[in-house]
Amino acid sequence: MGSVDNSESPKALILGSIHHATDLLQRLKTQYPIQVIVAGTRDQFLSDCKAGRYNNVVAIGRSVDSVVYTGLFDVELVAQLPLSVKFICHNGAGYDQVDVHACKTRGISVSHTPNVVNAATADTTILLMLAALRRMRIPQGAVLDGSWGNAKSGFKLPLGRDPAGLTLGIIGLGGIGAAVARRATAFDMKIQYHNRRPADESILRGVGAEVTYIPTLAELLASSDIVSVHVPLSDATHHLIGAIEFAQMKPGVVFINTARGPVVDEVALVAAVESGQVWSAGLDVFEHEPQVHPGLVTSGHAVLLPHIGTATVDTRWQMEELMLSNVASALNEGVLKTPVSESRQ
Known part of the structure; x- marks a missing residue:
């Protein structure tokens, strides 16, 4: 017809x-x-x-x-x-x-x-989290440029961190955040989250493991080894994470963003990476896509993906x-x- x-x-x-x-x-x-x-x-x-x-x-x-x-x-x-x-x-x-x-x-x-986007975006988050914990860009670069195994290159293998025992702080425990939490439990991590109010019981059941509600963002940032952002972009969340928030995080935090780029002040993120306050970052989204801040492009402490969170058939x-x-x-x-x-x- x-x-x-x-x-x-x-x-x-x-x-x-x-x-x-x-x-x-x-x-x-x-x-x-x-x-x-x-x-x-x-x-x-x-x-x-x-x-x-x-x-x-x-x-x-x-x-x-x-x-x-x-x-x-x-x-x-x-x-x-x-x-x-x-x-x-x-x-x-x-x-x-x-x-x-x-x-x-x-x-x-x-x-x-x-x-329908929850699983793929959560998978991308875990991919970035593990890659950031291993500072994967540095050893991968050594393979690609031939410095691995080349005594003259001076390459030294960086040591990463294991996820087991670390505390993952999720900003925004909705569908995607809960899917991330569910996956993270397989790595024996402690899971906590911050929302404006405690998540619905249906969301918590979807995690399938114990998660701790942290009532203030500052408290979550100060007590998390890894911070992962999962909030929608709105006037209220634009630059939700900026210089003040990065200063509130644990020194040496791992920072992940698969939500929206403008939720994070990218200039402040670069400064936090360069100072070591952020030990490593894993990013699928950027403030001015498709442009990426040069400080992230050149840093070995940032794992970058071109907004592929839902990019599966x-x-x-x-x-x-x-x-x-x-x-x-x-x-x-x-x-x-x-x-x-x-x-x-």
Whole structure:
């Protein structure tokens, strides 16, 4: 069966390529008019909105990568969307690219893709934690540049640290933080966390081991051998970790961030690494992606990844499937499967 061609039917707009859940997209196209946009500019998109090109679009599905040709879903863009738009379905657990308040003011509900990203992001966190504990970049570099085993190079193998017995402090024990805690228990680590309030019992059950709630961030920082960040980016969490917070950490702490780059003041992080306050850092996200502070690029005490937390075939398939399922639910039932917390009634 071909795609529906009915100008009066509620439409959906998909911003960004669907690489994995193509079968679901094709099924959706048999029920509703679906337009997929994989190129363009913000000016063109705003112009098309003003010209009425997207009238009758009820649901918009968008990927993180689509920001290249629409820009952020900020106040300006949201104000130009057709009045028919009632749902924005974001493909990602973090949704800082979408101004939820502006959407809510327009009567638009927003969904995201939580839970399906937990395992892959937690795996990346553990990968970075172990690599940072071994200062993996230094010995790996010796293999790659030929200095290992070369007496003339002067290379000395750095000694790392074992995770067993260390205290892991998790900032933000949500789905991802709990998945990290569950994995960390296999390394005989002590687990503690800080949230604005104690985590729900359902989250704690997901850890499967004892974790200790620390009521203040300063106390968590001062008592953790490893600090791992797992909070969403918002006005409240921008530069949550800066010079003051690094000074509150144990000397020689290992610092991990797989959340969002701007949660951390990168200049302050570089200073903490250079001073030795941070013994080693493992980072998958950066404040000004894709630019990385030169102090991190040149440091042997920083293990760096290019924001690959969810970059597995399995997880990306699940993310696309959930995003498209939200689009389908919006069109079929007028509700979202996984609305962001600000959109829930």
